[in-house]
Amino acid sequence: MPHIDHRHRSVIHNPPKMGSCIHIVRSACALHNRRFSVGIMKEHKEVTALLRQAESEQRCAFGSTSPQRRALKRRETARELIAPYPAMYATPQYWKTLNPSEQEMHVMRTLAQKHPSWVFAGLSAACAYRLDHAYSLHDGTVSIASTLTSRDSDCAKLRRIYMNDIRPWTAYGIRVTSPERTLIDCAEQFEFPYALAFFDSALRRNYTTIDRIWSLLIQVSPDTSRVKPLLECADPLSENGGESLMRGLIKQHHFAVPLLQVEFDNPGNAQYPYRVDFCWKLANGCIIVAEYDGMAKYADASNANRASVSAKLEYERKREAHLKSSGVTTIVHVFYEDLRGLCCFRGLGCGLW
Numbered sequence: 001m002p003h004i005d006h007r008h009r010s011v012i013h014n015p016p017k018m019g020s021c022i023h024i025v026r027s028a029c030a031l032h033n034r035r036f037s038v039g040i041m042k043e044h045k046e047v048t049a050l051l052r053q054a055e056s057e058q059r060c061a062f063g064s065t066s067p068q069r070r071a072l073k074r075r076e077t078a079r080e081l082i083a084p085y086p087a088m089y090a091t092p093q094y095w096k097t098l099n100p101s102e103q104e105m106h107v108m109r110t111l112a113q114k115h116p117s118w119v120f121a122g123l124s125a126a127c128a129y130r131l132d133h134a135y136s137l138h139d140g141t142v143s144i145a146s147t148l149t150s151r152d153s154d155c156a157k158l159r160r161i162y163m164n165d166i167r168p169w170t171a172y173g174i175r176v177t178s179p180e181r182t183l184i185d186c187a188e189q190f191e192f193p194y195a196l197a198f199f200d201s202a203l204r205r206n207y208t209t210i211d212r213i214w215s216l217l218i219q220v221s222p223d224t225s226r227v228k229p230l231l232e233c234a235d236p237l238s239e240n241g242g243e244s245l246m247r248g249l250i251k252q253h254h255f256a257v258p259l260l261q262v263e264f265d266n267p268g269n270a271q272y273p274y275r276v277d278f279c280w281k282l283a284n285g286c287i288i289v290a291e292y293d294g295m296a297k298y299a300d301a302s303n304a305n306r307a308s309v310s311a312k313l314e315y316e317r318k319r320e321a322h323l324k325s326s327g328v329t330t331i332v333h334v335f336y337e338d339l340r341g342l343c344c345f346r347g348l349g350c351g352l353w
Contacts, residue, residue, distance in 0.1 A: 059109035060088035100138035119168045121145040121161040122185040125176035132201040132241030179207040180216040193248030197241040199234035264326045288330045
């Protein structure tokens with residue numbers, strides 16, 4: 001007679017034996033325990049050593065033997081580690097302390113150990129040169145110079161930039177394309193306002209000159225439409241990537257070109273005049289000043305040696321009063337979020353169109 005499971009009103013023609021039931025229960029309990037033990041694995045001394053060495057060398061950890069690779073992969077599966085690039089690992093806690101540029105450099109140093117002949121290009125090379133740029137440009141990929149556009153074995157996070165003549169340079173121990181070629185490739189990849197920071201930064205650091213960039217450009221590309229406007233606008237007086245981005249947006253939106261780093265008298269200390277990031281002197285006598293990052297630099301809580309925030313706010317208040325006594329009519333403080341939303345242009349007023 002068939003066994004009836006009254007809970008489900010179903011007929012089971014082959015009821016399980018008691019021993020089989022016990023085995024099923026034990027298997028289910030083991031699976032349950034494994035699911036809830038994710039992220040809590042026994043310490044693996046080799047893995048710990050690999051991670052510590054990698055962090056000390058500012059790169060990702062990787063296994064050189066099959067057991068090491070399996071151990072690292074298991075811990076990624078258990079979410080104890082992350083893999084920013086295939087077969088490269090770091091702890092989530094350590095990775096979060098790095099900005100996007102530092103993260104890319106960690107991956108590059110690891111790839112340089114695995115592939116010593118590789119030459120990094122584009123944004124990756126710009127990171128090696130320490131060129132200013134917006135962190136939002138990073139998308140998790142790494143760029144290398146290559147005589148091929150792609151290979152079947154390439155992973156999705158590897159980007160090849162084609163060039164028939166690869167001449168490697170070295171920046172901070174990393175093989176990269178020349179500063180001129182790096183700038184040209186960044187200009188081809190990113191929009192004008194964002195690409196301008198690379199050019200300003202390279203000129204400010206004396207890595208290259210406008211003439212050298214132009215000389216290489218006409219050799220490697222028949223199309224100069226993206227690079228030429230950057231060469232015309234690039235200025236080493238921009239002190240950081242945020243100022244360059246703002247200048248790029250000013251140019252893109254057809255505002256009047258500002259004067260950079262204009263000095264005004266400092267009544268409190270004549271030897272140290274005030275310098276403003278952007279200045280427009282209009283025909284009607286008005287003087288408009290824009291300061292990138294405004295008050296943020298005076299309220300930097302990450303600086304352990306900073307003066308009190310109130311003292312810095314007081315300094316800023318006096319500074320603005322002195323600037324206005326020197327004829328400045330409008331002072332606008334601009335933050336990165338303002339640039340992204342173009343809010344700063346509303347604050348500057350219509351006199352700059």
